[in-house]
Amino acid sequence: MYDSIIIGCGAAGMTAALNILRNGKTVLILEKESIGGQIATSPKVENYPSIKAISGLDFSTQLFDQISDLGAEFEFEEVTELEKEDDIFKVTTNYNTYEAKTVVIACGAEHNIIKAKGTDKKGVSYCALCDGAFYKGEEVSVIGDANTALQYALLLAGICPKVNLCMLFDHYFGDQYLVDKVEKKENIKVYKELLLESVNGGDEMESLTFKNTKTGEEIVINSKAVFVAIGQTPKTDIYSHLVDRNKQYIITNEAMETKTDGLYAIGDCRNKEVRQLTTATSDGAICAVGINKYLS
Numbered sequence: 160m161y162d163s164i165i166i167g168c169g170a171a172g173m174t175a176a177l178n179i180l181r182n183g184k185t186v187l188i189l190e191k192e193s194i195g196g197q198i199a200t201s202p203k204v205e206n207y208p209s210i211k212a213i214s215g216l217d218f219s220t221q222l223f224d225q226i227s228d229l230g231a232e233f234e235f236e237e238v239t240e241l242e243k244e245d246d247i248f249k250v251t252t253n254y255n256t257y258e259a260k261t262v263v264i265a266c267g268a269e270h271n272i273i274k275a276k277g278t279d280k281k282g283v284s285y286c287a288l289c290d291g292a293f294y295k296g297e298e299v300s301v302i303g304d305a306n307t308a309l310q311y312a313l314l315l316a317g318i319c320p321k322v323n324l325c326m327l328f329d330h331y332f333g334d335q336y337l338v339d340k341v342e343k344k345e346n347i348k349v350y351k352e353l354l355l356e357s358v359n360g361g362d363e364m365e366s367l368t369f370k371n372t373k374t375g376e377e378i379v380i381n382s383k384a385v386f387v388a389i390g391q392t393p394k395t396d397i398y399s400h401l402v403d404r405n406k407q408y409i410i411t412n413e414a415m416e417t418k419t420d421g422l423y424a425i426g427d428c429r430n431k432e433v434r435q436l437t438t439a440t441s442d443g444a445i446c447a448v449g450i451n452k453y454l455s
């Protein structure tokens with residue numbers, strides 16, 4: 160039996176683990192994909208206090224090292240069920256069932272899938288850091304208008320001769336700092352009010368067809384790959400009997416408590432205004448304080 164099981168090894172989950180472990184409690188982290196969650200796919204983080212710039216992967220690795228040194232247990236397993244019986248949580252994964260006195264849902268959010276003809280083609284990617292290098296020297300496109308899309312465009316502009324940034328609306332939703340950087344890059348061309356209609360080509364992608372949402376005009380943009388960053392949604396259905404939700408986001412109070420005693424939700428899966436690294440780690444620290452009190 161663990162004092163706490165944390166579902167998700169992203170920034171929020173690892174920060175909760177850090178602060179629970181420092182109080183001498185036992186922690187198991189369950190992660191279905193990769194250490195670090197979303198931030199591990201970020202080319203460069205420049206808004207985390209006291210760190211001028213760091214790659215998302217380095218940030219995640221350092222945090223993982225920190226909690227491993229404190230004795231965090233970790234398994235690569237996907238949580239498929241969560242139940243509470245007689246004050247004990249039973250956490251079922253694709254391989255095992257574990258028991259814990261408290262559970263932290265830190266399952267983050269997953270990228271939204273773009274829907275248009277041909278989007279199952281080779282060259283459609285949701286991670287520029289993972290796949291960008293395959294298209295070095297090629298003309299590529301990014302679809303999206305917030306921070307992730309801006310970061311992808313900047314990363315790709317360093318390795319590709321031309322990057323087309325295709326936005327659905329006529330304005331950016333990202334930080335002004337990133338917008339300024341994008342607008343100064345000579346090899347990033349920004350297109351506004353475009354809706355993707357199709358991805359074209361045979362075995363290799365050749366172009367993208369968009370419709371201008373204002374004029375109805377069709378526009379074809381040459382592209383060997385397209386990197387999509389059009390928002391995220393959390394996958395929280397398996398917890399729905401134990402928590403209240405707004406859309407898919409889990410509702411908590413300021414102490415990160417859900418409606419079930421001993422069950423907490425933190426990070427990007429939580430119903431809140433700002434989803435970024437600082438708020439994920441802040442949620443993790445706050446919930447750890449509550450858990451340490453709850454356990455004692």
Ligand SMILES: Cc1cc2nc3c(=O)[nH]c(=O)nc-3n(C[C@H](O)[C@H](O)[C@H](O)COP(=O)(O)OP(=O)(O)OC[C@H]3O[C@@H](n4cnc5c(N)ncnc54)[C@H](O)[C@@H]3O)c2cc1C
Pocket residue numbers: 166167168169170171172189190191192193194195196197198199200201202203204205206236237238239265266267268269307310394425426427428434435436437439
């Ligand atoms: C490309 C990119 C760049 C970004 N850049 C910045 C930036 O520069 N600055 C900034 O402040 N923010 C940035 N963000 C946002 C930031 O990464 C997130 O707000 C933050 O990392 C969220 O952390 P989290 O722990 O809540 O969730 P996630 O990072 O989403 O982690 C959740 C983890 O839970 C796992 N999981 C989900 N369900 C299960 C399950 N059933 N069983 C087991 N494991 C499960 C997932 O696999 C994942 O690893 C960026 C995001 C992206 C995608």
